[in-house]
Amino acid sequence: MGGWEQNFVKESFDTNWVAPLGPNVDGFEQDICSYTGIKAAGVFTSGTASIHLALILLGVKAGDEVLCQSFTFSASANPITYLGAKPVFIDSEPDTWNMDHELLETAIKERIKNSSSESLPKAIIAVHLYGMPAKMDRILEVANRYGIPVVEDAAEALGSHINRKMCGSFGKLNVLSFNGNKIITTSGGGALLSEDEALISKARFLATQARDAAPHYQHSYIGYNYRMSNVLAGIGRGQMMVLPDRVAQRRANFDFYRDQLESFYGITFLDEPDGYFSNRWLTTILVDSIKTKGITREDIRLSLEAENIESRPLWKPMHMQPIFNDAPAYLNGVSEKLFENGLCLPSGSNLTRDDLNRVVTVIKHLLSV
Numbered sequence: 001m002g003g004w005e006q007n008f009v010k011e012s013f014d015t016n017w018v019a020p021l022g023p024n025v026d027g028f029e030q031d032i033c034s035y036t037g038i039k040a041a042g043v044f045t046s047g048t049a050s051i052h053l054a055l056i057l058l059g060v061k062a063g064d065e066v067l068c069q070s071f072t073f074s075a076s077a078n079p080i081t082y083l084g085a086k087p088v089f090i091d092s093e094p095d096t097w098n099m100d101h102e103l104l105e106t107a108i109k110e111r112i113k114n115s116s117s118e119s120l121p122k123a124i125i126a127v128h129l130y131g132m133p134a135k136m137d138r139i140l141e142v143a144n145r146y147g148i149p150v151v152e153d154a155a156e157a158l159g160s161h162i163n164r165k166m167c168g169s170f171g172k173l174n175v176l177s178f179n180g181n182k183i184i185t186t187s188g189g190g191a192l193l194s195e196d197e198a199l200i201s202k203a204r205f206l207a208t209q210a211r212d213a214a215p216h217y218q219h220s221y222i223g224y225n226y227r228m229s230n231v232l233a234g235i236g237r238g239q240m241m242v243l244p245d246r247v248a249q250r251r252a253n254f255d256f257y258r259d260q261l262e263s264f265y266g267i268t269f270l271d272e273p274d275g276y277f278s279n280r281w282l283t284t285i286l287v288d289s290i291k292t293k294g295i296t297r298e299d300i301r302l303s304l305e306a307e308n309i310e311s312r313p314l315w316k317p318m319h320m321q322p323i324f325n326d327a328p329a330y331l332n333g334v335s336e337k338l339f340e341n342g343l344c345l346p347s348g349s350n351l352t353r354d355d356l357n358r359v360v361t362v363i364k365h366l367l368s369v
């Protein structure tokens with residue numbers, strides 16, 4: 001926490017706004033708009049709920065196909081299945097580790113050809129994994145050519161940008177997460193962002209049980225209980241005040257690790273392409289075990305674990321997950337290789353220089369023997 005959160009939370013108690021609406025909800029939504037430069041934002045109970053709402057707003061129905069980045073966390077894809085729709089997974093390109101636009105186009109062409117009615121996939125879910133922006137210009141170019149709306153999953157990328165255009169402002173509907181592990185948090189929460197204010201109004205309506213304008217309870221749509229509490233939105237307003245610091249802290253972690261480790265043959269870091277700015281939510285490394293004389297990412301992970309330091313392999317791609325066994329996937333080997341050789345290092349905003357030194361000491365020791 002940054003220090004200001006309790007003032008906003010206290011205000012919600014003092015004014016008795018302990019409900020899924022109130023001044024903190026409005027204020028947090030405005031803060032998100034000014035920070036990202038987007039026109040409209042709605043805050044909800046989670047990033048997952050926000051993706052679910054996005055897909056509903058785009059008219060995704062049972063049997064539809066939705067194209068989704070394979071190299072991501074499962075919450076990007078799960079809401080597709082909530083609607084009875086079918087995920088089609090797209091592999092990554094090596095520069096950003098995010099959706100490969102060429103494979104995306106191949107997939108679109110083939111899905112159109114394969115479908116009985118030549119129908120289009122209903123949406124594209126592109127992810128900025130670990131905070132690195134996806135190649136949005138290329139992805140949008142393909143998407144626009146076929147008229148398929150893009151949902152940006154910016155859950156890990158608040159504060160990242162491409163030539164100063166913020167992640168969360170590229171797609172038709174874009175998602176943030178304020179889960180406990182993200183760069184800023186409300187303990188749990190998410191947001192849906194759009195240039196189209198009407199879409200966000202509709203999201204708020206669906207998220208508060210879809211109550212028609214009537215004195216009695218009347219419903220013409222199936223609703224959800226997805227609105228963020230005014231108490232938690234107070235935490236969010238406080239967190240927005242320290243977001244620039246958090247981005248700086250995460251990037252400093254990355255710089256430290258790179259400084260200390262990049263001279264080791266076989267250890268590489270993901271560079272930012274020209275004009276790309278990553279919040280470096282997590283610092284990740286790739287380990288080439290041929291160059292490290294046999295030391296694998298798993299050896300590094302286990303040595304850290306032996307010192308009571310948690311690290312984690314890069315996310316296991318969705319097309320390799322048991323639950324998505326049957327889903328079509330367009331692959332080039334990139335995400336499978338990342339999963340095999342990649343490791344997320346401890347990356348919290350509150351790591352001290354001593355903490356970081358402990359981590360690199362273990363890795364250096366292993367690589368030097």
Ligand SMILES: *Cc1c(COP(=O)(O)O)cnc(C)c1O
Nearest residue numbers: 046047048073075076155177179
């Ligand atoms: C965290 C995360 C989500 C889900 O957000 P929640 O707020 O935890 O529901 C979705 N996509 C990605 C890429 C994430 O990292």
